[in-house]
Amino acid sequence: MKTILASLAVAVETGKRNDAKNLTQSLVDKGMAPLDIVEQGLVPGMSAIGNKFKKNEVFVPEMLIAARAMKECMILLEPLLAKAGIKPKHTVVIGTVQGDLHDIGKNLVSMMLKGANFGVIDLGANVDPSKFAAAAKEHGASLIALSALLTTTMPAMKTTVDAIRASDMAKLKIMIGGAPISQEYADQIGADGYSADAASAVDLALSLVGETH
Amino acid sequence: MTIPVHPPVGGPHPLPPPGDSAEPLSHWLETHGHPLNTRCGGRGLCNGCQIRVESPAGIVTERACQLTASDLPADLTRIQIPLTSCRDASLHGVTVFELRNPGPPPPTRPGVGLALDIGTTTVAGALWDFSTGRCLAEAAVANAQRRHGDNVVARISFSIDHADGLGRLRRALLNETLRPLIAGLCRDAGIAPAAITQAVAAGNPAMLHTLAGASLVGLATFPFHPVFLGDHHLTAADHGLPFACPLDLLPALGPFVGADITAGALASGLLADEPPALLIDFGTNGEILLKHAGGYLATATAAGPAFEGGRLACGAPARPGVISSLTRENGVWSWTLTGGGNGRPAGISGAAYVDFIALGARDDLINAFGRFNRRHPGVITVADAAPGAGVRVQLTEDLYVSEADVAELLQAKAAIAAGVTTLLELASIRATDLHTLYVAGGFGYHLQPANAQALGLLPAMPLDRIALIGNSSLGGASLLLHPHQRPALNALLADTHVIELNQIASFGDHFTDALSLPD
Numbered sequence: 091m092k093t094i095l096a097s098l099a100v101a102v103e104t105g106k107r108n109d110a111k112n113l114t115q116s117l118v119d120k121g122m123a124p125l126d127i128v129e130q131g132l133v134p135g136m137s138a139i140g141n142k143f144k145k146n147e148v149f150v151p152e153m154l155i156a157a158r159a160m161k162e163c164m165i166l167l168e169p170l171l172a173k174a175g176i177k178p179k180h181t182v183v184i185g186t187v188q189g190d191l192h193d194i195g196k197n198l199v200s201m202m203l204k205g206a207n208f209g210v211i212d213l214g215a216n217v218d219p220s221k222f223a224a225a226a227k228e229h230g231a232s233l234i235a236l237s238a239l240l241t242t243t244m245p246a247m248k249t250t251v252d253a254i255r256a257s258d259m260a261k262l263k264i265m266i267g268g269a270p271i272s273q274e275y276a277d278q279i280g281a282d283g284y285s286a287d288a289a290s291a292v293d294l295a296l297s298l299v300g301e302t303h
Numbered sequence: 304m305t306i307p308v309h310p311p312v313g314g315p316h317p318l319p320p321p322g323d324s325a326e327p328l329s330h331w332l333e334t335h336g337h338p339l340n341t342r343c344g345g346r347g348l349c350n351g352c353q354i355r356v357e358s359p360a361g362i363v364t365e366r367a368c369q370l371t372a373s374d375l376p377a378d379l380t381r382i383q384i385p386l387t388s389c390r391d392a393s394l395h396g397v398t399v400f401e402l403r404n405p406g407p408p409p410p411t412r413p414g415v416g417l418a419l420d421i422g423t424t425t426v427a428g429a430l431w432d433f434s435t436g437r438c439l440a441e442a443a444v445a446n447a448q449r450r451h452g453d454n455v456v457a458r459i460s461f462s463i464d465h466a467d468g469l470g471r472l473r474r475a476l477l478n479e480t481l482r483p484l485i486a487g488l489c490r491d492a493g494i495a496p497a498a499i500t501q502a503v504a505a506g507n508p509a510m511l512h513t514l515a516g517a518s519l520v521g522l523a524t525f526p527f528h529p530v531f532l533g534d535h536h537l538t539a540a541d542h543g544l545p546f547a548c549p550l551d552l553l554p555a556l557g558p559f560v561g562a563d564i565t566a567g568a569l570a571s572g573l574l575a576d577e578p579p580a581l582l583i584d585f586g587t588n589g590e591i592l593l594k595h596a597g598g599y600l601a602t603a604t605a606a607g608p609a610f611e612g613g614r615l616a617c618g619a620p621a622r623p624g625v626i627s628s629l630t631r632e633n634g635v636w637s638w639t640l641t642g643g644g645n646g647r648p649a650g651i652s653g654a655a656y657v658d659f660i661a662l663g664a665r666d667d668l669i670n671a672f673g674r675f676n677r678r679h680p681g682v683i684t685v686a687d688a689a690p691g692a693g694v695r696v697q698l699t700e701d702l703y704v705s706e707a708d709v710a711e712l713l714q715a716k717a718a719i720a721a722g723v724t725t726l727l728e729l730a731s732i733r734a735t736d737l738h739t740l741y742v743a744g745g746f747g748y749h750l751q752p753a754n755a756q757a758l759g760l761l762p763a764m765p766l767d768r769i770a771l772i773g774n775s776s777l778g779g780a781s782l783l784l785h786p787h788q789r790p791a792l793n794a795l796l797a798d799t800h801v802i803e804l805n806q807i808a809s810f811g812d813h814f815t816d817a818l819s820l821p822d
């Protein structure tokens with residue numbers, strides 16, 4: 091099983107989605123626990139591609155195909171994880187703010203977070219500001235992540251942060267990102283963190299929930 | 304006391320310090336004849352207006368829109384403006400267009416017609432003599448609104464975030480762009496502006512809204528509620544235009560699929576073609592119109608300004624002196640310049656970047672994901688560069704292409720290619736089935752189609768079915784000066800279904816695939 095896990099990590103890292111899916115299925119068939127498959131197959135694959143990204147050895151295209159391969163595996167594993175009653179240590183609620191329908195970057199961030207063992211509640215795009223706090227409460231999340239790709243929807247990000255701060259989930263950590271966003275803007279609207287890309291988003295998320303990296 | 308300013312061309316230019324201590328340096332430089340590329344509208348969101356501030360302590364690179372005179376060191380030695388920070392005042396749009404519309408020639412009548420194409424980047428116009436059917440003059444100028452942002456959404460933000468933002472956009476377009484353009488056209492044609500008897504304008508909804516002074520708020524966020532999409536008539540006198548007839552704004556297909564596409568569809572001949580046929584307009588918004596057996600599908604892909612040279616280290620619009628095409632033989636790059644000549648190249652055009660990637664991939668300098676082959680002797684690594692900008696291919700002494708540039712281009716390409724794939728998929732059409740592919744727009748006009756196909760920017764199909772038609776928006780506006788063209792246009796408006804690509808689940812998957820080069 092060790093060699094299959096190693097091949098799975100490589101298949102995820104290199105974005106071979108069919109291989110990744112088949113390898114995951116064969117591990118499931120061999121009776122391996124779903125959490126072990128995530129932790130010993132998918133997580134190493136995603137962290138390898140994330141590290142290469144940080145070193146500028148790969149760019150967004152490679153990240154996106156790796157995330158897509160990971161997604162195929164998670165489609166198989168998520169029902170099994172749920173059935174086994176496995177609750178991730180940290181859950182993040184993520185979404186693109188109201189008025190904005192861009193979701194490719196947000197989906198990549200989601201997949202990277204799953205690849206770091208976060209539970210991810212994805213509210214999709216064009217999300218009403220009030221939905222975030224409600225979902226965080228329902229799922230016991232410790233972090234909210236907001237994405238915006240348009241300069242015209244940056245104000246909706248502020249409205250959303252304000253709505254969270256005005257709710258009974260006011261103390262939740264909030265991280266934001268997207269092409270027009272900057273650290274300065276995060277400070278300005280009272281978000282707890284910003285990161286420029288999906289690889290550093292994982293480090294940020296870990297530090298915001300108090301996991302040293 | 305003067306401040307020594309060093310522009311990229313010409314000698315040093317000592318300037319008096321700004322009178323107002325709160326004035327951003329970008330504004331101060333502009334008033335002294337050095338407009339910078341404030342493409343995010345001076346919001347400090349991009350690096351378009353970076354300048355180098357030099358003092359004995361060293362050189363710091365800063366955004367001029369975020370600096371005032373008081374931020375400058377007391378022992379300043381000079382301010383240097385890099386080439387990439389100059390807003391390109393000499394930008395020229397393409398006024399070339401082909402009228403492929405097969406209809407009968409318009410009946411002759413007295414009068415002079417003005418056709419306008421109001422683009423986000425450039426504004427073009429043509430004057431027509433109705434009595435002879437001849438074009439009297441044509442010209443293009445840069446849209447003066449560009450200082451408030453390099454894309455429509457940045458302009459929309461500007462109108463919302465600034466006091467009198469809409470008024471400032473409108474005046475930039477009317478007083479600084481259209482009036483000089485019309486004056487120049489009339490001078491070239493040897494007529495008085497008052498002789499114009501009919502005027503028609505095409506352009507995207509945001510541009511036509513600013514021209515009409517209509518609020519842009521409804522175009523800012525989804526769901527979009529533009530003030531108008533259909534025909535709109537402006538009284539010339541109310542808008543300070545120098546002629547007596549109204550200015551007719553052509554109808555759009557959707558909030559981001561503008562009248563420029565409506566007009567382009569007419570000029571290209573697509574409306575009369577046997578389906579399936581496709582029109583792609585390569586501007587910042589990358590609009591696509593597909594004619595299929597059951598009607599038309601239209602969309603906008605938001606490719607961004609990369610193919611117009613925006614956000615690339617050595618990128619430039621295709622103006623004279625800029626590399627317009629590249630070839631590579633036996634490991635040696637050679638090029639041609641826009642407008643000919645063999646001077647020192649001043650920048651790299653979008654079409655030349657397409658050549659670069661296609662030839663670089665052919666010769667194994669670049670892999671399918673756009674990564675450079677670090678072991679190739681043609682690839683160099685420069686220390687201390689911005690992320691991704693250090694791994695480069697040097698083309699000339701001053702010009703290079705970096706991995707980061709290629710990543711930016713592939714992203715723009717992916718948006719358009721995924722848009723095309725999605726529309727074809729929705730209509731169950733294969734690219735090879737297309738009878739004709741019309742490529743419109745300034746960048747498109749300079750493309751080498753085979754290289755664009757190697758990139759996956761144009762679909763794989765026989766080259767003889769691809770037509771580069773130039774500024775079809777201006778061409779269509781010219782045709783629509785004639786009432787007998789109107790029924791065809793009305794049919795297009797009635798039969799078009801506008802697709803919001805965000806709402807098509809497979810788009811993201813196609814985008815991911817299209818980020819790499821086709822095998």
Ligand code: B12
Nearest residue numbers: 191192193194195237240241267268269287288525559605
């Ligand atoms: C693909 C795309 C689209 C697709 C979106 C499909 C989809 N399902 O998402 C389509 C074609 C539908 C589209 C539509 C529009 N688009 Co668009 N689009 C793009 C494009 C080309 C790429 C964006 C992308 O997905 N990149 C890939 C991902 C991986 O990168 P990313 O999103 O930046 O995400 C990374 C980081 O930002 C960060 N990140 C992102 N989110 C988060 C969240 C957190 C918490 C963190 C920590 C990090 C983080 O991590 C990610 C991975 O590293 C950009 C141009 C560009 N080159 O960026 C324009 C662009 C964003 N679009 C633009 C525009 C104008 C539009 C439209 C308004 C116009 C139109 N075409 O009709 C509509 C808007 C509709 C709406 N209401 O949302 C403009 C915005 C300009 C501005 N000033 O704001 C851009 C910049 C293009 C341009 N210059 O003109 N678009």
